[in-house]
Amino acid sequence: xxxxxxxxxxxxxxxxxxxxxxxxxxxxxxxxxxxxxxxxxxxxxxxxxxxxxxxxxxxxxxxxxxxxxxxxxxxxxxxxxxxxxxxxxxxxxxxxxxxxxxxxxxxxxxxxxxxxxxxxxxxxxxxxxxxxxxxxxxxxxxxxxxxxxxxxxxxxxxxxxxxxxxxxxxxxxxxxxxxxxxxxxxxxxxxxxxxxxxxxxxxxxxxxxxxxxxxxxxxxxxxxxxxxxxx
Amino acid sequence: xxxxxxxxxxxxxxxxxxxxxxxxxxxxxxxxxxxxxxxxxxxxxxxxxxxxxxxxxxxxxxxxxxxxxxxxxxxxxxxxxxxxxxxxxxxxxxxxxxxxxxxxxxxxxxxxxxxxxxxxxxxxxxxxxxxxxxxxxxxxxxxxxxxxxxxxxxxxxxxxxxxxxxxxxxxxxxxxxxxxxxxxxxxxxxxxxxxxxxxxxxxxxxxxxxxxxxxxxxxxxxxxxxxxxxxxxxxxxxxxxxxxxxxxxxxxxxxxxxxxxxxxxxxxxxxxxxxxxxxxxxxxxxxxxxxxxxxxxxxxxxxxxxxxxxxxxxxxxxxxxxxxxxxxxxxxxxxxxxxxxxxxxxxxxxxxxxxxxxxxxxxxxxxxxxxxxxxxxxxxxxxxxxxxxxxxxxxxxxxxxxxxxxxxxxxxxxxxxxxxxxxxxxxxxxxxxxxxxxxxxxxxxxxxxxxxxxxxxxxxxxxxxxxxxxxxxxxxxxxxxxxxxxxxx
Numbered sequence: 001x002x003x004x005x006x007x008x009x010x011x012x013x014x015x016x017x018x019x020x021x022x023x024x025x026x027x028x029x030x031x032x033x034x035x036x037x038x039x040x041x042x043x044x045x046x047x048x049x050x051x052x053x054x055x056x057x058x059x060x061x062x063x064x065x066x067x068x069x070x071x072x073x074x075x076x077x078x079x080x081x082x083x084x085x086x087x088x089x090x091x092x093x094x095x096x097x098x099x100x101x102x103x104x105x106x107x108x109x110x111x112x113x114x115x116x117x118x119x120x121x122x123x124x125x126x127x128x129x130x131x132x133x134x135x136x137x138x139x140x141x142x143x144x145x146x147x148x149x150x151x152x153x154x155x156x157x158x159x160x161x162x163x164x165x166x167x168x169x170x171x172x173x174x175x176x177x178x179x180x181x182x183x184x185x186x187x188x189x190x191x192x193x194x195x196x197x198x199x200x201x202x203x204x205x206x207x208x209x210x211x212x213x214x215x216x217x218x219x220x221x222x223x224x225x226x227x228x229x230x231x
Numbered sequence: 232x233x234x235x236x237x238x239x240x241x242x243x244x245x246x247x248x249x250x251x252x253x254x255x256x257x258x259x260x261x262x263x264x265x266x267x268x269x270x271x272x273x274x275x276x277x278x279x280x281x282x283x284x285x286x287x288x289x290x291x292x293x294x295x296x297x298x299x300x301x302x303x304x305x306x307x308x309x310x311x312x313x314x315x316x317x318x319x320x321x322x323x324x325x326x327x328x329x330x331x332x333x334x335x336x337x338x339x340x341x342x343x344x345x346x347x348x349x350x351x352x353x354x355x356x357x358x359x360x361x362x363x364x365x366x367x368x369x370x371x372x373x374x375x376x377x378x379x380x381x382x383x384x385x386x387x388x389x390x391x392x393x394x395x396x397x398x399x400x401x402x403x404x405x406x407x408x409x410x411x412x413x414x415x416x417x418x419x420x421x422x423x424x425x426x427x428x429x430x431x432x433x434x435x436x437x438x439x440x441x442x443x444x445x446x447x448x449x450x451x452x453x454x455x456x457x458x459x460x461x462x463x464x465x466x467x468x469x470x471x472x473x474x475x476x477x478x479x480x481x482x483x484x485x486x487x488x489x490x491x492x493x494x495x496x497x498x499x500x501x502x503x504x505x506x507x508x509x510x511x512x513x514x515x516x517x518x519x520x521x522x523x524x525x526x527x528x529x530x531x532x533x534x535x536x537x538x539x540x541x542x543x544x545x546x547x548x549x550x551x552x553x554x555x556x557x558x559x560x561x562x563x564x565x566x567x568x569x570x571x572x573x574x575x576x577x578x579x580x581x582x583x584x585x586x587x588x589x590x591x592x593x594x595x596x597x598x599x600x601x602x603x604x605x606x607x608x609x610x611x612x613x614x615x616x617x618x619x620x621x622x623x624x625x626x627x628x629x630x631x632x633x634x635x636x637x638x639x640x641x642x643x644x645x646x647x648x649x650x651x652x653x654x655x656x657x658x659x660x661x662x663x664x665x666x667x668x669x670x671x672x673x674x675x676x677x678x679x680x681x682x683x684x685x686x687x688x689x690x691x692x693x694x695x696x697x698x699x700x701x702x703x704x705x706x707x708x709x710x711x712x713x714x715x716x717x718x719x720x
Binding site for chain 1: 567
């Protein structure tokens, strides 16, 4: 579970994030929606302790993220392609991250075998460095790497962007399975309202850094969101 | 259309990230550029008089002429290795309503002004001016100069035609080495033909039409080829290098450090800039040849010998260490979300630098030839590099704030450089020289190098203590580093 308290972030005079209190219980699939500049990535970056909040603190399974690094062992994330090591091949990248998450070679191969469909023969065994893969394939590699080592918390920024339709559907299925037995918490952000409403049981709308909506997903949610964003 | 292309070039030049640097760096690089230009000009102006002085019985122009053929073939080989047609730059223009033949002319026209063609002018122009001043025929000097300019352009266009052809390269290489060998062993004199050829241009200025004609022909051949190939899957294609996946499982013996060691090896080997640094560190081993062979340093400036000794084994530590952790700036964010202990991460870097220093020290063994005292100096330098310089550079690394693009080329690339890189010279090079003098003046040479070695050993013994401080420092500087590495240089 993730608990965020009084989080604000200011750059000079401009406030980019102001979230009073937000609690994401264990096993929830949580979706973050908002226009460009709403603060989605900033919020994720604060959860991952990549930037410091101006005030407040976030704890991830009772670990305060900027006080201890223990959350890293159970949190998998992919924000953007700068999370990839461009000069590695996909296999080497998975080995590297799997190694850091205490998996051996056999574990990793075994784990990757379930993604064969998603990889579509374009990622593994291709003798290509990650920097030379297409944007969509880079994204696939990054998302799969975030799932290595059975993380308890998975954070994905814009996971559907750049993916082909088939993979979008598969990814949605995969994310739903992940939260089925309420063990893994997933946090995703997206511009695509239909995708998030499909995957997430709870959706929070950010606007200029403020939480403007916090809804439990139902049949009407998509309509509600669409009317909110249609200005 | 021409003016539009020109404006594009203008903006490209002045908005290049090259100019977005600190003022201090700009000044230093400006001086460096001026110095290089001045040296070339001096060579162009001076060579006439130097030749006249050293070979008073022959005509300087003829001497230069006799070597020109070699220079031209050498130039072609150099271009083959280094020069590429600037064809990628028209990629964004391909979809715009611009006629393809204009784009082809733009690419080819632009290539005429490449630095490869401008460089030699710094020699040819002053040399031709000196000829005129020295009462050679003005028309002859002009004809000579212009044939040189057009021959350079011919080389430019010829290179694009043969560029993808290995056979052409080896033919050229064999031609150059063969003729030089023939010349050297006095079997066949090629230089006479070279001289006759260019003397003829000087005597008959009309002959300048030959290189001009040749250039026009080569331009047209290039034009025809490129016009047909101006497609994304042909000339305007990004060539993707096949990944080379060497088996690094031997590195598994390093236990917890293994994933980092493997990654580090790949980092160094698969990126241009790091590869240059790695290979250059072997060139640094040769530093001693400059200093140990000159008795002047032995007698008057022992400090310079210490300096050389540090450089012999320090090439890797200094060049690689000073940019830690900026080498990994591209994916630093990711590393920070991984299950990594900072200590292990830094430990790997220390380990790598130490191993490399030890390897370079082994390579430096032949210096024993210059005396055991020299060898001891190098040994002391190696100890200092391992014990002290590694820690200093790791510590200073926590202040690195400049992003490095690993894909950019290695030579003369100053990305990632800041004033910090100059400050670091102090502990890294000045302290050992100071130590040497402080101990060798009262107690003799041996005490001097023992002091340096002792300092290094002290560093090795207290390594754990200092590594803890350094890791804390990195954790403190984490956010600033992440933020800074996000800014593209």
